[in-house]
Amino acid sequence: MWPLAAMFGLVPLWWLAGGFYLGWPLLGALLFTLLATRGRVTLPPATRIWLLFLAIVVASATRLQSPVSLLTFALRLSFYLTALIVAVYVYTVARERPDQARVLVPLCAFWFGLVALGWLGVLVPRFELTTPVEVLLPGGVADVPFVNDMVHLGTAEYSVRSLNPIYRPAAPYAYTNTYGSAYAMTLPCVVAYAMLCRRGLLRWALLVSLPLSLVPAFLTLNRAMFLSLGVGLAVLGVRAVLRGNTRVAASIVAVLVLGAIVMLFIPITELIGNRVRSSDTNSDRLSLYAEVLRRVGDSPWLGYGAPLDVDTVSADAPIGTQGQLWLVLFSHGVPALLCFLAWFVAAALNCARAISAAGQWLAVVPVVCLVQAPFYGMANQNLAVAFFAVAFATALTERERLTRRRAAVLPA
Template identity: 75%
Template sequence: MPLGGTPATSESAGDGATEVLPSPGPSPPPPRLPIWPLALMFGLVPIWWLAGAFYLGWPLLGAVLLALLLVRGRVPLPPGAGIWLLFLAVVLVSATQLGSPNSVLTFGLRLGFYATALVVGVYVYVVTRERAGNGGVLLPLCAYWLGLVALGWLSVLAPRLGMTTPVEALLPGAIADEPFVHDMVHLSTAEYSARSLNPIYRPAAPYAYTNNYGSVYAMLLPCVVAVIMLRRRGVLRWLLLGSLPLSLAPAFLTLNRAMFLSLGVGLLVLGVRAGRRGNTRVAISIVGVVLVALLATVFIPVTQLIEDRVGSSGTNTDRLALYRAVLGRVGESPWLGYGAPVNVDTVSAQAPIGTQGQLWMVLFSHGIPALLCFLAWFVVAALCCARAASPAGQWLAIVPVVCLVQIPFYGMANQNLAIAFYVIAFAMARTERELARGHVSRLPAALRGAVE
């Protein structure tokens, strides 16, 4: 019996002799996943927006990631992936509740966004685990952030800009005229009331709705701060530092109250964690972000603008009417919902029942079990990320908290869900590595080298 090296096996040579053959060695590791598909998907947002493909093309870009994952094989799943797969299964079954053929297209697109988010999360999780210096995995999101800031300023400077996009021109008229689809493929920079004599312009590009802009801003801000912490020098660090104050004008002018609320709760959680752990670097970074935001309020009277908007519109009344309508009808179909939001004339709001918040959309469209799965995944993500020890990891760990605060107020059946999965999957993989290193550092010196 060999004492070392490759184990051997015996095989008859055909003449009575026995030929000793080396046994197969360990299978080679699967090829590393490239980062360029993430850069294609997240780094070219202004181009996808100008083409009108930002929404309809998003699941197709997700399909590219899925194909690469399938070709690679042996894909580890991030924590909580089974919960999201169960959510997708319930959503798929809820299609049996759709009331009209026209709703099939919008249902399919929403399902595509839900599935794409998981694919992005799995892809980022694998890519991060494969790379020791994994800060580069966040570069596509940095490009997304810079595109968001640039298009936000375009919305501020040219709020009435709008045009027909190539994708809109190529779609059949019956599909392009569907309100939900039209909002996604028609280029516009800001939301405003065209009938108002003194309209309030709220930046939205590259999104169809300004709430989506505010939602993703609150998700990406912690990510940008984390990248600045990870990169001590370089052009990107200074570019991101310069973009932070520049981003405040379009973000504040969205007048998104839930954006401020979710960021405030996230920073509060971050501050409490930093205080418990005595992490002065995190505490200083929080103070810096807050001071820059307060300085911006000197030039942008955001509180007064929000009060003026609420006073001149029925946004609160409309939202409450829609929420009550959902609660009133969910008892009739609690397990699978109604498949999709529906238009009714029993409320004053112009939006369909089951909109104005992801919580209400999932509850109304797909039922109580789907909502429990949706919320459970973000709770699991928040608990997993909360174990992060590094300053950058602690900033990333508040993203699922920000999402949980936003869920009752903002819809997430769009690109923002994929961005949340992107950041959270990166944070999960990085936290796992931090914990493993901490465990190794506590081992005796004789064993530490063998483990590392």
């Protein structure tokens, strides 16, 4: 368990060092080395779909138009590979450990780091720091805006065009949207652990952290975060009603009540409305999406390898950003997008078979990811968080079904 604990549990340390982004694939390589040393392992379901996706991504490198784009391409590819390695590692550990709940502890530690650094963004939003990794990088590399965002430490994202609050929590990420994406993915995992373990200090710490986490999460003003959580809770609620699971239904009500209480003190609807009215975020996104659809017809099979900077859109961002769906479609083509979405659909269907309340909460994670795909990028650490949750949920569901089969055979 120690490699997972180092990877997910020491996020504040990696963030302070400036290695949260660039060091993440190295931690994935550590997991791969341990798996290779072990030998034969059982792969999680739908792994072949993701391997096909990776093969198409590698082939799309032939469409890159500059050597500089090769560096960002390699970094995105490393995040895709790391997510798969995390899934295989977690799936292996969760299948073999008698106490499955402990496998979720690194993800719970990741949650604590997310909440603590989110509050840092609330309390000291202007805090910045030059990190050791930033100093060690060559000047030409560290000065690239994309790289500088990853290695230069900041607690919040600033927008000149937004009304108050103009600072939106982002740490440990470079962008506040990524923080909101991670929050929506990790919240179901925290509730799942609280349901797996009925006692213990960690459980009570998680329960205390839940209401505290809502403040930095709400102040991100991330509409897609609220949308994805809302859809996830709706799906979870429908399943709970159909299966007559009162415990799941009660937990949903508890989460909604906490959110309603926080909204009494934070006028989230008004703040989001002010932000939308005082910025061009909607029109900028739509112009980028329209340009992707216009250009993908010229290279539908392998895309363009990476996002491109053009002057034909109103947004400052490159074409192929502002959403994982558009990134994959533009950079790697239609077949890659189909494989990407197919993996999450397969994960959602597989996890939906969960019997326990914890398993049903974890089954929400791939649903949340599918809702976020058109709006948030996932070529970052969040993809590994999602794969962690899905791999654990799959192993938990398999053990639950096996236990039920054995119980049915015992009387005979």
